[in-house]
Amino acid sequence: MSGITRAIAVGLLSVAAVLTPVANAAPQQCDQTFGNSIDSYLNRHPDVRAELDERGRQEDPGAPNPTLAYLERHPHVREALITLSQQCV
Secondary structure: OHHHHHHHHHHHHHHHHHHHHHHHHOOOOOOHHHHHHHHHHHHHHHHHHHHHHHHHHHOOOOOHHHHHHHHHOOOHHHHHHHHHHHHOO
């Protein structure tokens, strides 16, 4: 397996690990803005917020908002979180 293929595989596994709690997500209001939907999702899933905070602190210890810093550096995780946070049941 090439280095690039391995990096992609590891990245996809880490996204899956971070967002696994989503399967049990509670329904949410469908009239929220993009930022509000993510914040609401993370408030309902403090374990996901804690994981993103920890990963953000590991990559950038001085970041004022480690979760936001992590999501800015990992657009694949950000896009998955956007999709999940905007799902309405």
